[in-house]
Amino acid sequence: MNLEIDIRHQAGMLALDACFTIERPGITALFGPSGSGKTTLINAIAGLIRPDDGTITINGTAVFDRKNSIHLPPRQRRVGYVFQDARLFPHLTVRKNLYFAHRRSPNPLPNGEIDAIIAMLGIGGLLSRRPIKLSGGEKQRVSLGRALLGKPDILLLDEPLSALDQARKDEILPYLEALRDQRRLPILYVSHAIDEVARLADNMVVMENGTVRASGSVFDILARTDLAPLTGQFDTGAxxxxxxxxxxxxxxxxxxxxxxxxxxxxxxxxxxxxxxxxxxxxxxxxxxxxxxxxxxxxxxxxxxxxxxxxxxxxxxxxxxxxxxxxxxxxxxxxxxxxxxxxxxxxxxxxxxxxxxxxxxxxxxxxxxxxxxxxxxxxxxxxxxxxxx
Missing domain, CATH: 2.40.50.100 (RNA polymerase II/Efflux pump adaptor protein, barrel-sandwich hybrid domain)
Incomplete structure (x- = not known):
């Protein structure tokens, strides 16, 4: 499974020019300061915006190619998207939120896989509740489950912990680790928190002002002193x-x-x-x-x-x-x-x-x-x- 990105897009004052490849399962952190183009980039991958030029290939299939007039709608891209604010349907129970994506998948997961995902995320006891009865961490776990039940080829996480306090972050981080270790799919994880990246990511893409400054193993990128102004002078290390x-x-x-x-x-x-x-x-x-x-x-x-x-x-x-x-x-x-x-x-x-x-x-x-x-x-x- 892989993701190949080579796009250009003008969004207001931001000139996005991104080119990189994710070649294996695991978490790749998309890291950079606010306004560097991280969310614009994953919205382009998800099909929520149409780039001005370039190509996006997911698992060998071109989902966007400007020269060949290819722009698959979001539903056909087999992409799971978890937003900052969970975005669960308030009128549906957790169970019905989870099965919303499952029912629309062209290749639905078998029941055993569904049970394994629910167990991995620790949400089996929440199935009868509505979102208003969930904590912030519980909502994000349900949102992760809903995305996974759609059987995506790639999972996009847009700062899923940014709206949570430290206690809720500590609650959900082990589930993200389990997701990284147990599910065989590439995950693009948007963050500007270096501690999250150091803990979760296998690889890292560093962005600044719409461009990719560096990409590679998280072990190599966080050790580079030339990137310290972006990755955090205070936390520079290995x-x-x-x-x-x-x-x-x-x-x-x-x-x-x-x-x-x-x-x-x-x-x-x-x-x-x-x-x-x-x-x-x-x-x-x-x-x-x-x-x-x-x-x-x-x-x-x-x-x-x-x-x-x-x-x-x-x-x-x-x-x-x-x-x-x-x-x-x-x-x-x-x-x-x-x-x-x-x-x-x-x-x-x-x-x-x-x-x-x-x-x-x-x-x-x-x-x-x-x-x-x-x-x-x-x-x-x-x-x-x-x-x-």
């Missing part, structure tokens, strides 16, 4: 995958392996289950970490007598001056030899933000082997069971 190796319940900590290096985080809870694994598969418990540059210090020798639990060997990749006499230091995990280019290419990178004075005082240089003292590690999302 998102990296990790595997659970053990727990110390008495000490309240969990041990993680990250590219062969141990990290310690507060005790993690139970994993979000996926479909049963084959009998021969090994089940791994995985999560992802968000290590912010502001939470990383650099030491030239292993420090002693400090409270930080995470002190890992690193190799300086490069140093980049920032505004206000600051310095961004990119660090490969591990002490790497300068001639092992292939090893360096695949070693995860974290970032430290220090003063230029500190960089000069420590005489930091590319290729230098030092130590990263990580003051805080954010675990983005719950554990996931995956098959090795």
């Amino acid at each position: 998102v990296i995958p990790a595997t659970v190796t053990g727990h110390d319940t008495a000490g309240g900590i969990t041990f993680l392996d990250c590219a062969g290096h141990q990290l310690i985080v507060p005790l993690l809870g139970p994993a979000t289950p996926i479909a049963p694994a084959p009998a021969t598969a090994t089940r791994l418990r995985q999560t992802r970490l968000h290590i912010r540059a502001r939470d990383v210090m650099i030491a030239t020798t292993i420090p002693d007598g400090i409270s930080a639990n995470n002190i890992v060997p690193v190799t300086i990749r490069n140093l980049q001056p920032l505004d206000h006499a600051g310095m961004d230091v990119a660090l490969h995990l591990g002490h790497l030899a300068t001639d092992t280019a292939n090893t360096q290419k695949h070693a995860p990178v974290i970032h430290a933000r220090i003063t230029g004075y500190s960089a000069s005082r420590l005489n930091l240089q590319p290729g230098q082997q030092v130590y990263a003292v990580i003051k805080s590690v954010t675990v983005d999302g719950k554990l996931r069971d995956t098959d090795a």
Whole structure:
């Protein structure tokens, strides 16, 4: 399943010029400041607006092609759309809202699939209620279910958490994680909240003033310092995958392996289950970490007598001056030899933000082997069971 976008469109003062491809299932975050063209773009994908020029292809089928006069109406595009405000039919029960899209699908889901979606979203106990009796988080879960029961080829989520308070966001985020892990379809997720993106997304498209500034793996995009003005200077850092190796319940900590290096985080809870694994598969418990540059210090020798639990060997990749006499230091995990280019290419990178004075005082240089003292590690999302 894939999505190919190459369109131009003038919407008021916004000149949209977007070109990118989503080649696999999972969540792709469409990220950028307000007015960057995110909603205009997904409205074009859904068929709610007709672009001035270009093409849109979903799963190998052209749903828009200006030169060949193709512009399929929304109903024929097999697109599921979840808006910011849920948009449930107020006069219908949850059950009837869910089945609204199901009845109109040209290839309806079997009953077993419907039951699995309802169970995944935890809305089985809401079926007899009307929308007025639902919380904001419950409404969004029902809206997700209604979109999925239409059996779409792609799911579009337009800032589905922006209208919710933090408690309701925390309620629905695990269901979005389950949707990402259990349903095999591409999801385009519009957001301007970097924490949501770091927790949920597999890939990321960064937009500014109607154009695509960058696209690729969320792990690579969030580590790029040149995008910090768009992705958030304060939260610039790295998102990296990790595997659970053990727990110390008495000490309240969990041990993680990250590219062969141990990290310690507060005790993690139970994993979000996926479909049963084959009998021969090994089940791994995985999560992802968000290590912010502001939470990383650099030491030239292993420090002693400090409270930080995470002190890992690193190799300086490069140093980049920032505004206000600051310095961004990119660090490969591990002490790497300068001639092992292939090893360096695949070693995860974290970032430290220090003063230029500190960089000069420590005489930091590319290729230098030092130590990263990580003051805080954010675990983005719950554990996931995956098959090795």
